[in-house]
Amino acid sequence: MNAQAGTKSHADSGHTGPALLEVRDFQVELITDAGIVRAVDSVNFSIHRGETVTIIGESGSGKSTTAMGVLRLLPDDLAVLSGTVLIDGVDVVAVPKAIDKVRGRTVALIPQDPMTALSPVHSIGSQLSEAIRIAGAASKEKDAVRARAIRLLEQVHIPTPEVQLKKYPHQLSGGMLQRVLIAIALASEPQLLVADEPTSALDVTVQAGILDLLLELQEQRGIGILMITHDLGVARLISDRIHVMKDGSFVESGDVQQVVEQPATEYTRNLLAAVPVLGPWDETPTVNTDPKSTASNTTAAGDAALTSTGVQND
Amino acid sequence: MTKYILKRLGQGLLTVFLTVSTVFILIRLAPGDPAVSYAGPLATTEQLAKVREQFGLDRPVLEQYWIFLQQLFTGNLGTSYSFQAPAMQVVAERMPYTLTLATASILLTAVVAIPLGVWMARRPDTNRELGVNVLTIAGQSMPDFWTGIMLLTGFAVLIPLFPASGFATWGGLVLPTVTIATLQIALISRMVRREMTSNFAAPYLTVARSRGVGSPALTWRYAMGNSAIPVFTALGTRFAAMLNGVVVVEVVFAWPGVGSLIVRALETRDYPLIQATVLLTALLAVAVQLVIDLAYPLLDPRVRLGKAAAA
Numbered sequence: 176m177n178a179q180a181g182t183k184s185h186a187d188s189g190h191t192g193p194a195l196l197e198v199r200d201f202q203v204e205l206i207t208d209a210g211i212v213r214a215v216d217s218v219n220f221s222i223h224r225g226e227t228v229t230i231i232g233e234s235g236s237g238k239s240t241t242a243m244g245v246l247r248l249l250p251d252d253l254a255v256l257s258g259t260v261l262i263d264g265v266d267v268v269a270v271p272k273a274i275d276k277v278r279g280r281t282v283a284l285i286p287q288d289p290m291t292a293l294s295p296v297h298s299i300g301s302q303l304s305e306a307i308r309i310a311g312a313a314s315k316e317k318d319a320v321r322a323r324a325i326r327l328l329e330q331v332h333i334p335t336p337e338v339q340l341k342k343y344p345h346q347l348s349g350g351m352l353q354r355v356l357i358a359i360a361l362a363s364e365p366q367l368l369v370a371d372e373p374t375s376a377l378d379v380t381v382q383a384g385i386l387d388l389l390l391e392l393q394e395q396r397g398i399g400i401l402m403i404t405h406d407l408g409v410a411r412l413i414s415d416r417i418h419v420m421k422d423g424s425f426v427e428s429g430d431v432q433q434v435v436e437q438p439a440t441e442y443t444r445n446l447l448a449a450v451p452v453l454g455p456w457d458e459t460p461t462v463n464t465d466p467k468s469t470a471s472n473t474t475a476a477g478d479a480a481l482t483s484t485g486v487q488n489d
Numbered sequence: 490m491t492k493y494i495l496k497r498l499g500q501g502l503l504t505v506f507l508t509v510s511t512v513f514i515l516i517r518l519a520p521g522d523p524a525v526s527y528a529g530p531l532a533t534t535e536q537l538a539k540v541r542e543q544f545g546l547d548r549p550v551l552e553q554y555w556i557f558l559q560q561l562f563t564g565n566l567g568t569s570y571s572f573q574a575p576a577m578q579v580v581a582e583r584m585p586y587t588l589t590l591a592t593a594s595i596l597l598t599a600v601v602a603i604p605l606g607v608w609m610a611r612r613p614d615t616n617r618e619l620g621v622n623v624l625t626i627a628g629q630s631m632p633d634f635w636t637g638i639m640l641l642t643g644f645a646v647l648i649p650l651f652p653a654s655g656f657a658t659w660g661g662l663v664l665p666t667v668t669i670a671t672l673q674i675a676l677i678s679r680m681v682r683r684e685m686t687s688n689f690a691a692p693y694l695t696v697a698r699s700r701g702v703g704s705p706a707l708t709w710r711y712a713m714g715n716s717a718i719p720v721f722t723a724l725g726t727r728f729a730a731m732l733n734g735v736v737v738v739e740v741v742f743a744w745p746g747v748g749s750l751i752v753r754a755l756e757t758r759d760y761p762l763i764q765a766t767v768l769l770t771a772l773l774a775v776a777v778q779l780v781i782d783l784a785y786p787l788l789d790p791r792v793r794l795g796k797a798a799a800a
Binding site: 243291296309360 | 698702706711
């Protein structure tokens, strides 16, 4: 991997230990009325500690199906999985029951649309406490669970967590709900986060805050992230590696900078061209030392900021 | 909240008033003469006129209505022609029987239909589920008098397990309850299945599964927690309807409730008794509906706390 200075300070750190997620020759076949559709075809990738790997592609390219398939969240009677998916060394394709031991413990999901991702008739506090009890990390005593719930909400920068615990999903904004969902995902101190278009349903300014938070958590805990997105701005900001997906397979894979600057395929070039304004990479560590502030500023200001300086970093 | 209750109470009382007024007019428009029923087919014209005068039926309809309204506000709807007792008292004596039957029926419905609907929703389109599905359609299609007669033939005549009629022992409650519940179970279980299926497919359930929530909690805490609102509403509405709508079953099983009473009252054109029955059942139905409306916010935080986002 030809690692160069990017938004992520640890982009060039070497991999130590086994992969958190190792996906080999992964296939998902969906059973539809029109017959069997191969939605994901022989996909290979891996994620190590502290890494963010992004699968980018258009709607219907199979990127979300890949993520949901890896977590075995597709309906068993409609989706047939094959290949190998090792989560923390356990093959969840070969041993379907194994997923119960890693979901909500080793691996957690940040869903696409926060507005529909929580049960509307249960309070934030009850859904968060449930995740804490499932994770089994903290004591099951009521006060201990509550204290941990408050701490988790603080970690995702939710103001007045005691008050928010009593609220119901319809009382919070999309951005706040996504923070709650990240707090729920963090309840088990997972090693791997699967983020399925975590910002697609949110306003641009809120998106920046959420991405910022994900980078911060990764920085603090060395979590591995599988990011699913159709947004190149998001992908460029937080990824170490990018896999470009089309019709169920990866058409291009590589270091984030390489894919953005020297796209090898027509499809990737079209994806890049679809971004309204796109200039060369301009964030050198000498200009911006704090990756986090760069992260939020860049996204908040939009891609125009990139073109205005137009500095090549190598 | 107080304002909401008062508003619903006002609406309810208006409903009751309109119902009894409509019935007052309709029974006088319908063919048949109370005096003939009372005095018998051989009565002379003079005798009939005397009876009409005694019942106040010789006065203009508007005047009768005015008297009825005065009675309505004093709670005394006059004397039943056929029972020769205060009409309200006759109905009130029958009311506990109907209440017992309706309560037993709705409980049996809930206890069977909810697990059955959940069972169907958890294995949609399997052969066993399709079998049960066909049975629920059959249950929905059978008229209750037919179900009642079949149950009577089977379990009171051929195999004399339960009494065929009346309410002398608690055993007498079984067959009419099962008859009423058969239709209701068919309807409610299909509703539970529909609600649960849509909640099983909801994004929040996938997300809950992703955080390790087990199957029982996904089914009962999440999917049922969200299905409970429409199911509870349907059960409450059906209960309210049973309070005046189990007429056929009460007649089939000679159940001493309000349903069989109103049949007799209609046959004899017993105006005060008809009006008293309608008044009491309408009051009860409105009261049950009010309880449902008040329980709604307890089940749904979106109603309780308003729709406005407060983030």
